[in-house]
Amino acid sequence: MSDEDYMKEAIREAEQALREGEVPIGGVVVCNGRIIAKAHNLTETLTDPTAHAEMQLIGMAAEQIGGKYLDKCTLYVTVEPCPMCAAALSWAQIGKIVYGADDPKRGYSLFSPSLLHPKTIVSKGVMQEKCGSIVSDFFKNKRR
Amino acid sequence: MSDEDYMKEAIREAEQALREGEVPIGGVVVCNGRIIAKAHNLTETLTDPTAHAEMQLIGMAAEQIGGKYLDKCTLYVTVEPCPMCAAALSWAQIGKIVYGADDPKRGYSLFSPSLLHPKTIVSKGVMQEKCGSIVSDFFKNKRR
Numbered sequence: 481m482s483d484e485d486y487m488k489e490a491i492r493e494a495e496q497a498l499r500e501g502e503v504p505i506g507g508v509v510v511c512n513g514r515i516i517a518k519a520h521n522l523t524e525t526l527t528d529p530t531a532h533a534e535m536q537l538i539g540m541a542a543e544q545i546g547g548k549y550l551d552k553c554t555l556y557v558t559v560e561p562c563p564m565c566a567a568a569l570s571w572a573q574i575g576k577i578v579y580g581a582d583d584p585k586r587g588y589s590l591f592s593p594s595l596l597h598p599k600t601i602v603s604k605g606v607m608q609e610k611c612g613s614i615v616s617d618f619f620k621n622k623r624r
Numbered sequence: 625m626s627d628e629d630y631m632k633e634a635i636r637e638a639e640q641a642l643r644e645g646e647v648p649i650g651g652v653v654v655c656n657g658r659i660i661a662k663a664h665n666l667t668e669t670l671t672d673p674t675a676h677a678e679m680q681l682i683g684m685a686a687e688q689i690g691g692k693y694l695d696k697c698t699l700y701v702t703v704e705p706c707p708m709c710a711a712a713l714s715w716a717q718i719g720k721i722v723y724g725a726d727d728p729k730r731g732y733s734l735f736s737p738s739l740l741h742p743k744t745i746v747s748k749g750v751m752q753e754k755c756g757s758i759v760s761d762f763f764k765n766k767r768r
Contacts (some may be wrong), residue, residue: 500676520764523692524692526683527686527687527690527691527692528682528685528686528687528692529686529692529693529712529717530679530682530684530712530716535674538673538674539670539672539674542671542672543672543684546670546671547671547674548668549673549675552745554694560713562706562715563707563708563710563711563714563716563735563739564708564711564712564715566707567706567707567708568673568674569667569713570706570707570708571673571674571706571708572673572674573673573765589735590670591707591736591737591739592735592736593734593735595707595735623726
């Protein structure tokens, strides 16, 4: 499977979030070519402002692996992680992050020094238009 | 109750963490003078690198309040929050943070722009020696 294939799974999660009235961001964690966790934003459902897709994915993946460190895993997520999620991914020592759309307002890359683990590889822009439009359409509809 | 009284409760949580073999950091959330949540670090027990005291406290307090925003609440925590927890506290719009010891290696205050919500008030240094020595003694013993 290619990055696009995995990102399509992340987008499916984002679309599920949309149906549930959640901010439509989704992701998957891949380890040895296998998807070991899928999740989407659940802040409204769980009444928990920290229930971002990535936070749930870290817990789910760590449970699957049976250890705290995800250095052999890749996270695919539709939108650039926020600072909370980036720092959480640093604690998890995630091997690689692949994200779709940039978040120029709240993205982790706005902060310095870097919030990520020094060994984490980052790749961005995978299906970015689709990933970004799901979120921007959601907020446009909300403001209507 | 004074800041010291609430911090003593946070220290009790840190001491409980110590007994469980966890990094000894603890905290409480206070709302209208009442403690509505108590927690300590549980990263080992839960095999989850994000299971810091603050992350659990946000979820517990939000559940108690029945809403995502903790703007009427004060967090007491023994050590300066890490970037993940600071950004999580920003999402929760926490009213006030009172912490004991600084964390000069991984504290949120090392990052810019600020990871906290602009309205959050911060007070530090409450029982800082006691709060700090619990953690430094823990790591000294670990390295032995």
